[in-house]
Amino acid sequence: MTFDNELELHKIKDIFPNARMVIRIRCDATVAQCPLGMKFGCNPYTEAPHLLNVARSLGINVVGVSFHVGSGCKDPPVFRKAILAARQIFDYAATLGYNFNLLDIGGGYPGDHGTSIEKIAEIVNLALDDYFPDPSINIIAEPGRFYVSSAYTLTCNIHSIRAVNVEDPVTGHNTVNYMYYINDGVYGSFNCILYDHQKITAQPLKNYTNGKLYSSSIWGPTCDGLDQVIDNIMLPEMVLGDWIVFENMGAYTLPVASPFNGFPIPKVHVVADENIWLLLKDIFPLSEDHFVIGNTPTNLRLGLDIVSTDPWSLPALPITIPVCRNGGLIEEHVLDFVRPIE
Numbered sequence: 301m302t303f304d305n306e307l308e309l310h311k312i313k314d315i316f317p318n319a320r321m322v323i324r325i326r327c328d329a330t331v332a333q334c335p336l337g338m339k340f341g342c343n344p345y346t347e348a349p350h351l352l353n354v355a356r357s358l359g360i361n362v363v364g365v366s367f368h369v370g371s372g373c374k375d376p377p378v379f380r381k382a383i384l385a386a387r388q389i390f391d392y393a394a395t396l397g398y399n400f401n402l403l404d405i406g407g408g409y410p411g412d413h414g415t416s417i418e419k420i421a422e423i424v425n426l427a428l429d430d431y432f433p434d435p436s437i438n439i440i441a442e443p444g445r446f447y448v449s450s451a452y453t454l455t456c457n458i459h460s461i462r463a464v465n466v467e468d469p470v471t472g473h474n475t476v477n478y479m480y481y482i483n484d485g486v487y488g489s490f491n492c493i494l495y496d497h498q499k500i501t502a503q504p505l506k507n508y509t510n511g512k513l514y515s516s517s518i519w520g521p522t523c524d525g526l527d528q529v530i531d532n533i534m535l536p537e538m539v540l541g542d543w544i545v546f547e548n549m550g551a552y553t554l555p556v557a558s559p560f561n562g563f564p565i566p567k568v569h570v571v572a573d574e575n576i577w578l579l580l581k582d583i584f585p586l587s588e589d590h591f592v593i594g595n596t597p598t599n600l601r602l603g604l605d606i607v608s609t610d611p612w613s614l615p616a617l618p619i620t621i622p623v624c625r626n627g628g629l630i631e632e633h634v635l636d637f638v639r640p641i642e
């Protein structure tokens with residue numbers, strides 16, 4: 301368990317004195333989509349030494365250091381600073397008789413289409429080589445959006461449209477702006493606009509041959525005026541029933557969605573490209589007992605569509621995941637319960 305304050309240490313001492321504890325330090329990225337440091341992490345230089353002394357005097361087993369530089373980190377060099385700070389705490393802890401063996405480098409890694417973890421990986425690997433060359437130290441990370449962000453694409457349906465005449469302040473001519481109302485909004489998947497500060501990109505599913513673009517806004521379905529998805533975007537003239545596609549909707553979206561105003565939380569269709577499905581079928585012992593094979597709507601013809609109706613009523617599935625290192629199979633991990641995603 302992590303701690304970053306003294307009270308927590310006393311509480312752990314009372315409730316779970318044998319816990320193995322990790323001190324969480326603060327080292328903030330200069331730019332991050334969701335900073336975390338204002339809530340978690342002690343100052344590595346002014347607070348951590350005192351906390352370690354308290355832990356020592358209480359006989360608490362502290363085994364390492366953790367940090368999270370901020371989710372959606374746009375400041376890769378911060379990882380070096382944080383790893384250096386962790387090194388200094390490892391060294392200080394050693395003077396108290398601790399023998400730390402865990403460094404947790406948290407999350408903050410990008411996951412959108414077109415992003416890469418390479419820059420951060422290069423900085424992290426170099427800093428680890430410099431400050432943590434000892435291979436007996438366990439280095440772990442907690443990637444979140446890195447895994448899931450680009451895995452989900454949201455498609456929304458237009459259920460209402462308002463055409464608003466606006467006078468162009470320069471030419472004095474009347475132009476039309478379109479307001480598109482769709483079946484998901486900030487109370488659903490797009491809560492990420494409010495809570496995760498995500499920048500949303502929208503594109504129509506269909507190709508519109510005419511090519512003319514209009515200033516448009518996109519709105520969610522609820523009664524709330526705040527329920528706006530995009531306030532100004534150039535889009536072709538679309539019609540009722542058309543679909544709008546939003547990429548990178550996998551991180552910090554559905555888990556926070558609510559059915560406010562009676563609008564259901566979006567249904568997830570697990571869609572696998574046919575080649576990927578063939579590969580997965582060979583690796584995982586999946587069968588139709590574990591999935592319901594559904595029909596992808598024609599406008600979403602991406603490949604094979606596997607729709608789970610009720611994942612909790614499906615049989616648990618032991619899955620063996622082969623782990624390859626240096627090109628060879630060296631071990632297998634068995635997951636007890638793997639269920640299709642709903």
Ligand SMILES: Cc1ncc(COP(=O)(O)O)c(C=O)c1O
Pocket residue numbers: 336368370371372406407408409442443444445446
């Ligand atoms: C403690 C902790 N670890 C990991 C994560 C995942 O972070 P990210 O999605 O930036 O990788 C979070 C996100 O808030 C977190 O609070």
